[in-house]
Amino acid sequence: MKFTEEQYQKIVDAWDIHIVHTSKTQSVIDELLKVGYPSMVDQALALANPLTREWAHDKFVEKEKKYYWNSIKTDLAGYHSRLFRAENDNVISYSRAELANNINEDEQLTESEIKAWGYNPEMFDREEVQ
Numbered sequence: 194m195k196f197t198e199e200q201y202q203k204i205v206d207a208w209d210i211h212i213v214h215t216s217k218t219q220s221v222i223d224e225l226l227k228v229g230y231p232s233m234v235d236q237a238l239a240l241a242n243p244l245t246r247e248w249a250h251d252k253f254v255e256k257e258k259k260y261y262w263n264s265i266k267t268d269l270a271g272y273h274s275r276l277f278r279a280e281n282d283n284v285i286s287y288s289r290a291e292l293a294n295n296i297n298e299d300e301q302l303t304e305s306e307i308k309a310w311g312y313n314p315e316m317f318d319r320e321e322v323q
Contacts, residue, residue, distance in 0.1 A: 194233070195255040198305055201240055208241035257303040260319035262312075275300060276307055276317070284310035 196204070239249035264274035276284055277300045284307055301322045304314050 196233075196236070196240065196253055197255055198257055198303075201250060201254045204237050204240045205246070208243075257305060259301040259303055259322040261300055261322065262302060262307060262314075262317040262319055265316060265318055276302055276312065278302060278306075284312065 236249065236253045239245045240253060242249075262276040267273055277297070278284055279299075284302060304319075307314060307317075
């Protein structure tokens with residue numbers, strides 16, 4: 194079993210606060226033990242440690258799937274909107290005449306990326322990138 198991106202972030206946040214609040218890091222470890230994943234404690238510690246964090250992330254954290262995010266609703270002209278990443282790393286939308294399978298990397302976004310920019314994933318049809 195691997196950690197989700199959200200779990201990874203909680204481990205890192207707890208570790209970064211560790212210097213001030215030791216109980217925060219211990220609570221993350223206790224939670225893993227409580228839900229029956231004692232073998233994951235070592236993995237969590239590897240994720241927390243800044244020296245092993247990048248290596249452990251590649252090994253122990255699930256890779257988020259990327260999707261094309263097409264608006265469920267159409268605009269007045271009958272076009273759907275699709276989310277994409279602009280040059281400044283903002284996620285914004287543009288209208289398109291029809292849904293299409295693109296291989297354009299700026300349109301391949303994870304759910305956490307669109308949530309970070311305030312979009313509600315339930316308002317979009319998502320099409321998994323192959």
